[in-house]
Amino acid sequence: MRRVVITGLGAISPQGNDRESTWAGVCAGKSGAGPITQFEASTWPVKFACEVRDFKLSDDALLPQHHKYLNRPSEFGLAAAHEAMMDSGLCVKASGANGPIEKSIACDPELFGISIGAGIGAVSPKELASMLRSLAADGNYAELGRVVQEQTESRIFLRNHPGTLAYLLSARWNAQGPVTTVHTACASSGQSIGQAMLQIQRGEADVILAGGADSLAGELLLAGFCLLGALSRRNDDPKKASRPFDRDRDGFVASEGAAMLVLESRDRAVARGAKIYAEICGFGETESAFRITDLPPDGRGTVEAMQQAIAMAGLTPAEVGYVNAHGTSTEVNDRVECHAVQRVFGEERTDLCVSSTKSTTGHLISAAGALELMFCVLALRDQKVPPTINLENPISGCLFDFVPHHEKAFSREKPLRAALSNSIGFGGSNSAVLVKSHEDSQAEVGP
Amino acid sequence: MPNAVTASAIKASPADIEEKVIQVIADSLCVDSSSISLKSNLMRDLGAESIDFLDIMFRLEREFNIKIPQREIERLARGGLAPEEFEVNSILQAKGAERMRIILPELNAEELRAGLPLRELPSLFTVEVFANIVKRKVASGDLDTFVPIHGDAPSTMV
Amino acid sequence: MKMRRVAITGIGISTAVGDDLLTNISSWREGRTHFGAVAAASGLLGTAVKYAGECPEPPASRLPDRKVKKILTRKDVIGLVTALEAASDAGIRPGTQNFDPERFGMYVGAGSTQIKDLTPYFPLVRQCVQGGVFDSLKFGSEMMDLVNPMVVLQTLMNNTLCFAAIALDIRGVNSNFMDFNVSGLRAVGEAFRSVQTGRADLCLAGGVASPVEPFHVGTGVNSGYLARSAELSWSAAEILRPYDRERCGTVLSEGAAFLMLEDEGHAVSRGARILGYIDGYGAGSDGPVEFMHEESAPGLSGSVKRACREAGVDVEGKLFAPDLIIGHGNGVMRSDSVELNAYLSTIAPGTPLASIKAVTGELGEAAGVASCIAAVDALLQNSVPPTINFSGNFAADDPHAFSISPLAQACPSTRQALITQRSILGISCSLVISKS
Numbered sequence A: 001m002r003r004v005v006i007t008g009l010g011a012i013s014p015q016g017n018d019r020e021s022t023w024a025g026v027c028a029g030k031s032g033a034g035p036i037t038q039f040e041a042s043t044w045p046v047k048f049a050c051e052v053r054d055f056k057l058s059d060d061a062l063l064p065q066h067h068k069y070l071n072r073p074s075e076f077g078l079a080a081a082h083e084a085m086m087d088s089g090l091c092v093k094a095s096g097a098n099g100p101i102e103k104s105i106a107c108d109p110e111l112f113g114i115s116i117g118a119g120i121g122a123v124s125p126k127e128l129a130s131m132l133r134s135l136a137a138d139g140n141y142a143e144l145g146r147v148v149q150e151q152t153e154s155r156i157f158l159r160n161h162p163g164t165l166a167y168l169l170s171a172r173w174n175a176q177g178p179v180t181t182v183h184t185a186c187a188s189s190g191q192s193i194g195q196a197m198l199q200i201q202r203g204e205a206d207v208i209l210a211g212g213a214d215s216l217a218g219e220l221l222l223a224g225f226c227l228l229g230a231l232s233r234r235n236d237d238p239k240k241a242s243r244p245f246d247r248d249r250d251g252f253v254a255s256e257g258a259a260m261l262v263l264e265s266r267d268r269a270v271a272r273g274a275k276i277y278a279e280i281c282g283f284g285e286t287e288s289a290f291r292i293t294d295l296p297p298d299g300r301g302t303v304e305a306m307q308q309a310i311a312m313a314g315l316t317p318a319e320v321g322y323v324n325a326h327g328t329s330t331e332v333n334d335r336v337e338c339h340a341v342q343r344v345f346g347e348e349r350t351d352l353c354v355s356s357t358k359s360t361t362g363h364l365i366s367a368a369g370a371l372e373l374m375f376c377v378l379a380l381r382d383q384k385v386p387p388t389i390n391l392e393n394p395i396s397g398c399l400f401d402f403v404p405h406h407e408k409a410f411s412r413e414k415p416l417r418a419a420l421s422n423s424i425g426f427g428g429s430n431s432a433v434l435v436k437s438h439e440d441s442q443a444e445v446g447p
Numbered sequence B: 001m002p003n004a005v006t007a008s009a010i011k012a013s014p015a016d017i018e019e020k021v022i023q024v025i026a027d028s029l030c031v032d033s034s035s036i037s038l039k040s041n042l043m044r045d046l047g048a049e050s051i052d053f054l055d056i057m058f059r060l061e062r063e064f065n066i067k068i069p070q071r072e073i074e075r076l077a078r079g080g081l082a083p084e085e086f087e088v089n090s091i092l093q094a095k096g097a098e099r100m101r102i103i104l105p106e107l108n109a110e111e112l113r114a115g116l117p118l119r120e121l122p123s124l125f126t127v128e129v130f131a132n133i134v135k136r137k138v139a140s141g142d143l144d145t146f147v148p149i150h151g152d153a154p155s156t157m158v
Numbered sequence C: 001m002k003m004r005r006v007a008i009t010g011i012g013i014s015t016a017v018g019d020d021l022l023t024n025i026s027s028w029r030e031g032r033t034h035f036g037a038v039a040a041a042s043g044l045l046g047t048a049v050k051y052a053g054e055c056p057e058p059p060a061s062r063l064p065d066r067k068v069k070k071i072l073t074r075k076d077v078i079g080l081v082t083a084l085e086a087a088s089d090a091g092i093r094p095g096t097q098n099f100d101p102e103r104f105g106m107y108v109g110a111g112s113t114q115i116k117d118l119t120p121y122f123p124l125v126r127q128c129v130q131g132g133v134f135d136s137l138k139f140g141s142e143m144m145d146l147v148n149p150m151v152v153l154q155t156l157m158n159n160t161l162c163f164a165a166i167a168l169d170i171r172g173v174n175s176n177f178m179d180f181n182v183s184g185l186r187a188v189g190e191a192f193r194s195v196q197t198g199r200a201d202l203c204l205a206g207g208v209a210s211p212v213e214p215f216h217v218g219t220g221v222n223s224g225y226l227a228r229s230a231e232l233s234w235s236a237a238e239i240l241r242p243y244d245r246e247r248c249g250t251v252l253s254e255g256a257a258f259l260m261l262e263d264e265g266h267a268v269s270r271g272a273r274i275l276g277y278i279d280g281y282g283a284g285s286d287g288p289v290e291f292m293h294e295e296s297a298p299g300l301s302g303s304v305k306r307a308c309r310e311a312g313v314d315v316e317g318k319l320f321a322p323d324l325i326i327g328h329g330n331g332v333m334r335s336d337s338v339e340l341n342a343y344l345s346t347i348a349p350g351t352p353l354a355s356i357k358a359v360t361g362e363l364g365e366a367a368g369v370a371s372c373i374a375a376v377d378a379l380l381q382n383s384v385p386p387t388i389n390f391s392g393n394f395a396a397d398d399p400h401a402f403s404i405s406p407l408a409q410a411c412p413s414t415r416q417a418l419i420t421q422r423s424i425l426g427i428s429c430s431l432v433i434s435k436s
Helices: A019-027 A064-069 A072-088 A125-132 A141-151 A155-159 A164-172 A188-201 A219-228 A266-271 A302-312 A331-345 A365-382 B014-029 B050-064 B072-078 B094-103 B118-124 B127-139 C021-030 C074-089 C115-128 C136-146 C159-168 C180-196 C214-223 C264-269 C298-311 C333-344 C364-381
Strands: A004-012 A033-035 A048-050 A091-096 A099-105 A112-118 A179-182 A207-215 A256-265 A278-287 A322-324 A353-355 A418-424 A429-436 C006-014 C104-110 C174-177 C202-209 C255-263 C276-285 C324-326 C416-422 C427-435
Touching: A004 A019, A004 A072, A004 A188, A004 A266, A004 A365, A019 A365, A064 A155, A064 A164, A072 A091, A072 A112, A072 A164, A072 A207, A072 A256, A072 A365, A112 A164, A112 A188, A112 A365, A125 A141, A125 A219, A125 C115, A141 C115, A141 C214, A155 C214, A164 A179, A164 C427, A179 A188, A179 C276, A188 A207, A188 A256, A188 A278, A188 A365, A188 A418, A188 A429, A207 A365, A219 B050, A219 C115, A219 C136, A256 A266, A256 A365, A278 A302, A278 A365, A278 C174, A302 A331, A302 A418, A302 A429, A322 A365, A331 A418, A331 B118, A365 A418, A365 A429, A429 C174, B014 B050, B014 B127, B050 B127, B072 B094, C006 C021, C006 C074, C006 C180, C006 C264, C006 C364, C021 C364, C074 C104, C074 C159, C074 C202, C074 C255, C104 C159, C104 C180, C104 C364, C115 C136, C115 C214, C159 C174, C159 C202, C174 C180, C180 C202, C180 C255, C180 C276, C180 C364, C180 C416, C180 C427, C202 C364, C255 C264, C255 C364, C276 C298, C276 C364, C298 C333, C298 C416, C298 C427, C324 C364, C333 C416, C364 C416, C364 C427
Parallel strands: A112 A179, A112 A207, A322 A353, A322 A418, C104 C174, C104 C202, C324 C416
Antiparallel strands: A004 A256, A004 A278, A033 A048, A091 A099, A179 C174, A207 A256, A278 A429, A418 A429, C006 C255, C006 C276, C202 C255, C276 C427, C416 C427
C-alpha cells in the first residue's frame, strides 16, 4: 500500500485570501464574523455571517473560456487550488519572453486526479424570479419550461451545479485521472480528501488535488438555514456568536471559502525533492443511520469514524495530540461530539487538545473538512494548535484541553505528532481524517 | 406577514381548535388523526423528532393566522433568572423547572423537575401543549402581541 | 492488500416502464422505447421537448415510513424505493440482517434539484424581485412567515443516501457523488473498490435522476444537448439514435437503478444468488475538453484501458477484446463521435457495441447502472441488446469498426462485458462485469 503525503496547500477564508493569512488569523483568534455585506440583511432573523472579503479571482486560476461557468464557491475553489498547485512545486516553469511562464505539471495527466467536496449551489433570487416572472399570477407551472428555454442562459445549469468546479479544475490543470465531486453536506470535503488518499494508496493516481469550496452567504441558502433554526441569532455581537462547546452557544455561523490540498504518493514526492507538509494516513467514514436531523446521543458513527482513522494510521489514541472538532456551536453537535471524543480518547486525556476553528472561521459546510484538515497540517508544521474562542463557560465533564482563547504551542520534548479532523454531516455521513508528521522530509518546511 | 385577522373573525371554539390542531399534527406526522388524543405525547407516542416540531409550528401558524416565533419559549423561560438559576450544564434547575411549569402547565409536573436535561424537554410535549398554545394566541385578541405564557418548541437543531 | 472478488447479488430499477425488473429487461431485449409524451404536470408545455421518460408515481406502500413523503422530493422517493428494492432483491430487509451494519456501505450518484423543489420560495421571491432588483429587506422580514422551514431538508442532495441508510441500518462506508450523468456508474465503481479492498462486505450502489422538469430541460435545449423532439418529425420510438448518422440529440428520462455488491465469500455463506461479478473499474477525465465541442475523449479511453486491464480482459494485439460493450451512446452528435474514436484506440474491431439509451433515454445519474443491469442480462442470455434506430449509416469520420445493430446480436460465448458512461463535462467511468 503506497504512502500518501501533502505537498501543497491553498485557502480562501473570511480570515484571509491565502493560506498563511488564514492560518495566522485563526491562530490569533480573529473572528471572521460581521454584518452581512453581500445583500441588505437588516430585516433578516440572522443579520451576520462570516464572509470572504476583497476577493478577486486571478486569471491564472482558470481557463479563459470558463468565466461564464463561475459562481461564488467555485471562484474560491479555483483560487485556493491555484495557490495549492503553485505551492506544490509541481508546476514546471519555463522562460517566456516576459518572464517565467508555467509550462506544465510534472505529473502524467492520467495519474493526476481531482476530488472535491462541493456545496449545494442555489440559484439566486434574481435568477429564480426571472424564471418565474412570466408565469401567470396563479403560478401556473405548466409553461415554466418554456420560460426557462426562452429566457434563461443554458450555462446557468452548469454555474449552479456542484459538479462543475471539479471539471473547471480538471480543465485548468489538465487532470485526466479520476475526477470526483462529493456532496454529503458538512462531511463533503473530509470524504473527498479521505477518498483521494485511498485512490493514491491503491495506485489509481499519483497526485490528487483534493479539497472543498462552499458559500452559504447566498440569499436562498442562508434563508433555508435561518428557517431551520440552525443558525445563531446573536445579531448584537456577531464575533461572539460562534462559541463551540460553550454553555451559551445557540447555533452555527454561516461562512464561505475554500481549501485545497495537493495529495501525492510519498515516493514520488520524495524523489522530486518536494517539500512535504505531513503524511496523510488515516481515514474513517461512517453513516449514523439514526434520524434525519437528530444525532445519536451516544455519538455512534462519529466514534467509529475516529477509531477507524486512528487504526488505519497504525496509531493508538494516545499518540494523537490534537483533534480539530466539527464543533459547530449548536447545542446538539457539540454535546454529542464531546461525548464521542471522550469515548475514543478516554475521559482522562487532559493533555488532548480539542479545538473548534469554527469559532473563528464559522461553518464552511462543504469546505469545512478541507479547511480544518489544512489547520491540522499546519499545526504539525508549526507545532501549535489554534484556539477555540468565545469559550467562557465550557461544557463540563470533558477534561480535555479545548485550547480556550489562545493558540497553544507544543514543546520539543512533547511535540505534536498526529492530528485528526472530524466532520459530522447533516444527513448522517461522518468523516475523520488523520495526518501525522513526516519525519524524514527532504526539505525545510516553513511559512 | 399573516393577514391582520382579529380573534373575533376566527370564531373558533376551544373544541374546534383542538380538532384542527389534531388534524395539523396528523398531517405533519403522517398518522391517522383517529390515533391522536390530547394526551398523545408527540415523540413517545407519535414518533416525532425535533424537525417535526418546526414543521408543526409552521403549519399551526398558517392554519390559525398566528405567530409562534422560534425560541420564544426559551427566552420566556429564562427571562429574569440568572443563567445558573435556570440551568447548569444544560440540566434544568429548581427555579427553571418552576418557571417552565408556569409557562407550559400542560407538561407533566413529575417529569418537569430539577435534574431534567434540557434536551429532553421536547419529549414531554403532548398534543394538549400545542392546542393550548394556539388557544391562548387566538384568545389574546392582538395576534402580534407577545403574551408571556406563549412560546414555541425549543430549538434542537444540529 | 488482499483483493476480494465482488459479486452482484441484488438489482433494483425504476424507469418509465415501472419498477418490475423483467419488464425493464425485456424492453431492452426487444427494443421497446420507454418514453412518450411528457406529462402536463412536468411543466414543459411549449418547450422544444415533446418526449421524455417519466416514472409512474411510486406507491406509498413502498415507502419505509410515511413521513418520508413529507420530506423527500419526487427524485429521492424514487431513489429510496429503488435502493430498498435492490436490497430486498438481495435478500436484505430492514430489521432482519444478521451482519455487522458497520460493514454495510452505500454509494449514490445523485441528480440535482428540480425547480419545483424550490416552490416554498416562489411566492415570496416573486413579491421581492421587481424590475430585476431583489428586495432583500422585504424578503428577510417575511421569510419566516411565508417559507416552509422544511425546504432545506427537502432539497438536501444526499437525501437518498441518508434515508436509505436509516431504513436499512447502513453504517459503513458511504458517499454521494454529483458529477452529472456519470455519478451512478461511479457509485458502483467506488462500491466495488470498497468491497474489493475489504472496507465493506456489502455495498448498495446506484444512481437517481429526475431531470424531466423545466430547469434541466429548458437549459438543456438551449445548449443543443437535447433533441428538439417537438420540432422534428421523428416519433418517440425513433428520436434517440445512438451512433447513427441522423442522430439529433438526447432525450432526458427520470429513473433510478441500484445494485447490491457483495464480497463473494459473504454472499456464498449466506446463500445469496450471484448475478455476476465486477472485475474491473476505471475512471478518467477529458481535461480541458468543452461540452458540446469535444474533439476527443481521452478520459473515456483511459477509463476503458484501466478497467479492462484490471479485469484481465482478453487482448488482441494492443487492443482489448471484451465480448460486448454496453456503451454510452446518448445520441448527441459529438459525444457519440468521440466515444467511437475512444473505442477505436482501445477496443478490438468487430466487438459488438450497444446502447440501451435509445430505449431508456438518458437516465442521467442512473444511466450507467441501468447499463450494468443490461450487461448482466446480456451475459446470461449470450445476446447483445439491440441499438434501435441505428440505420447502419455512420456519420462522416465516425469509425465503422464496431458491430452495432438495431436487432439483438447473438454472442456465441459471453464472458465479460464492458460498460461505459461519459458525463456532459467529459468525466468517464468504465466497468467490466463478468458472467456469474
